[in-house]
Amino acid sequence: MTQTILKVNHLKKEFNDSYRVKALDDVSLEVKEGEILGVVGESGSGKSTLAKVITRLQNADAGDVFLCGENITRLKGNTLRKCYRQMGMVFQDASGSFDQRLSIGKSIDEVLENFTDMNEKERTEETERLLEAVGLKKDYRKRRPSQLSGGECQRAAIARAISVKPKLLICDEATSALDVSMQAQIVELIKRLAEEMNMAVLFISHDLALVSSLCDRVAVMYHGSVVEQGEAYEVISSPKNEYTKQLRASAFCIET
Ligand SMILES: Nc1ncnc2c1ncn2[C@@H]1O[C@H](COP(=O)(O)OP(=O)(O)O)[C@@H](O)[C@H]1O
Ligand SMILES: [Mg+2]
Known part of the structure; x- marks a missing residue:
């Protein structure tokens, strides 16, 4: 049976700075192993905010996040650390997510050192294997982030994210800073890795056309709520919600 990797139940998160914003207003969704859900x-x-609450960078006001059946919404300390072994994250600003003083290899090595029992030689071999798995030459491990192009840096960030062999990969606008042909290559890479590693992927993007080329299912968010979700093909070919219709019209240049 296909396992549900991520289950988000009625998540709520408000910000109350100068005015009140319901950033998450009763969001529920789930992703199964090997499945790519586009948000x-x-x-x-x-x-x-959804990505941050799932990865516990921010706390939810209400609702629950289950990872592989375990409620991780209120985990702390060591138990929270353990659950980070099951999640990988990739952000828009790949270069900025690396320590500029360290080589790419050292950054990946630190994750392996933290989360696995590998010795130094095994970690070096694994780093090289990971770099090759994302389409980079293994000697890129010696380079600094500033010595990589945007696309290469995003590949390196993906290598680091999958180094813990996560059950769930969260990509937040991971391709948004890249040009169109590079976007397509990274999307292909994510698709291949999801399949090979049977990983669940939450692929967050403002770009409906891109999401539709990658994802099995799509959840459409508007003002903190999921206004429509379903099979990517159905949501895109016959959207039911008014906002999805607008999004589709602008993504595919269709007149409404
Ligand atoms: N730390 C924060 N403090 C106050 N408001 C925030 C904070 N983070 C996000 N918001 C607000 O929450 C809403 C959702 O933001 P965000 O989750 O970043 O949206 P998206 O990623 O879809 O662009 C926005 O109105 C944003 O201004
Ligand atoms: Mg965002």
Whole structure:
């Protein structure tokens, strides 16, 4: 039976700075192993907040996040650390997510050192294997982030994210800073890795056309709520929600 890797139940998160924003307003969704769920919506719709609450970079006000059946919403300390072995994250700013003073290899090595029992030689071999798995030459491990192109840096960030062999990979606008042909290559890479590693992927993007080329299912967010979700093909070919219709019209240049 296909296992549910991520289950998000009625998540709520408000910000109360100068005014009140419901960044997540009762969000529920799930992703199964090997499945790619696209989360799409305009800027400010709550997508990054969703990623941050799932990865516990922020705490939810209400609701639950289950990872492989375990409720991780309120985990702390060592138990939270353990659950990070099961999640990988890739952000828009790949270069900025690396320590600029360290080589790419050292950054990946640190993750392996933290989360596995490998010795130094095994970690070096594994780093080289990971770099090759994402389409980079193994001697890239000696380079600094500034010595990589945007696309290469994103590949290196993916290598680091999958180094813990996560059950869930979260990509938040991971291809948004790249040009179109590089975007397509990274999307192909994510698709291949999801299949090979049987990973669940939450692929967050403002770009419906891109999401539709990659994802099995799509959840459309608007003002903190999921207004529509379903099979990618159905959501895109016959959207039911008014906002999805608008998003589709602008993504595919269709007149409404
Ligand atoms: N740390 C924060 N403090 C106050 N408001 C925030 C914070 N993070 C996000 N928001 C607000 O929450 C809403 C959702 O933001 P975000 O999740 O970043 O959206 P998206 O990733 O879809 O662009 C926005 O209105 C944003 O201004
Ligand atoms: Mg965002």
